[in-house]
Every structure is written in C-alpha cells, then in structure tokens.
Amino acid sequence: MTELFPPPSTSGKSLMERVEDALLPLINLVFLLLMFFIVAGQLADDPLPDLPATPASSEQQSPHADLMVDNKGNWRIHGENLDAQALLQRLPEPDAQTPLKIAAASSLTMADLESLLRTLENGGYKEILLLTEPEA
Structure with a gap:
C-alpha cells in the first residue's frame, strides 16, 4: 500500500x-467563500415582499381591477353583474400599452375563465393581466 505522505525523514520538510x-x-x-457572500449578499433598502400565505397588512391596497369574476363565474364591474354584450360596452377600449386587469376568484373553474377569455378576445382584447389571491 502506498502512503499519502512520504515519511518525514525523506520529505525534507518538518511537521509544521x-x-x-x-x-x-x-x-x-474560506477567503473565496467570504468574498462570495460579501458580493452576493448585499443589503437592500427595499423590504421583503409579503409572502402569499401571510395576511395582507391594513395599509396595503388591492390593485385596481377593470373586471371582477367571482367563484360562480359572474362578471362584475363596480359590483354590477353583466352579460357578454354589456361587459364589452362597459370595459375600457382595448389598448396594447395598458392591459385589461381581471381580478378572479381563486376557486374559479377553467371553463368559466375560458368563456370569459373568449368573449374578451372577440371584443378585441389582446393583453390581459389576471390577478388572483391564493386560498387561505
């Protein structure tokens, strides 16, 4: 079996x-790890965002939504239930720079969401932001 280090008498170096x-x-x-954490872990002035499972603070506002969809698939603008014709008349005009914001219930079915998106596509909307909240 070969030794990893030659015996002290043949290596010419002391134990120290x-x-x-x-x-x-x-x-x-250790020096390289220290440098990595100094560079990668720079402190920022911005506070950490709220995690999805944490309750929202009282001073935080909900984002503005142009259209709200409840868990039964009803379409609402300012609390008023609308059908497909009234919906397209009440929504702002389609604009490529400003997407339409939809607040949807987290328990909304995919079939209800698909019918809404088809209606909006037929109305000329190309850019849509879907705003949801996780179930608590």
Missing part, C-alpha cells in the same frame, strides 16, 4: 511545514 502546506488550500477556500 507540512501542516502549513495542507492548511493553505483551506484558507484560500
């Missing part, structure tokens, strides 16, 4: 010199 040689890569590694 061999220990120092073995510690040098470890010191380099």
Whole structure:
C-alpha cells in the first residue's frame, strides 16, 4: 500500500511545514467563500415582499381591477353583474400599452375563465393581466 505522505525523514520538510502546506488550500477556500457572500449578499433598502400565505397588512391596497369574476363565474364591474354584450360596452377600449386587469376568484373553474377569455378576445382584447389571491 502506498502512503499519502512520504515519511518525514525523506520529505525534507518538518511537521509544521507540512501542516502549513495542507492548511493553505483551506484558507484560500474560506477567503473565496467570504468574498462570495460579501458580493452576493448585499443589503437592500427595499423590504421583503409579503409572502402569499401571510395576511395582507391594513395599509396595503388591492390593485385596481377593470373586471371582477367571482367563484360562480359572474362578471362584475363596480359590483354590477353583466352579460357578454354589456361587459364589452362597459370595459375600457382595448389598448396594447395598458392591459385589461381581471381580478378572479381563486376557486374559479377553467371553463368559466375560458368563456370569459373568449368573449374578451372577440371584443378585441389582446393583453390581459389576471390577478388572483391564493386560498387561505
């Protein structure tokens, strides 16, 4: 079996010199890790965003939505239920720079969402933002 280090008498180095040689890569590694965390972990002035599961603070406002869809698939603008014709008349004109904002209930079925999106597509809307909240 081959030895990893030659015996002290044949290597020409004292025990302390061999220990120092073995510690040098470890010191380099610790220095590089320190530099990495200094660069990667810079502190920011912005607070962390609220996690989805945390309750919203009282001073935080909900984003403005042009259209609200409840869990039964009813379409509402300012609390008024609308059908497809009235919906397209009450919504703002389609605009490529300003997407239509839809607030949808988290329990809305995909079939209800698909019928709404088809109606909006037929009305000329190309850009839509879907705003949802996770179930608590």
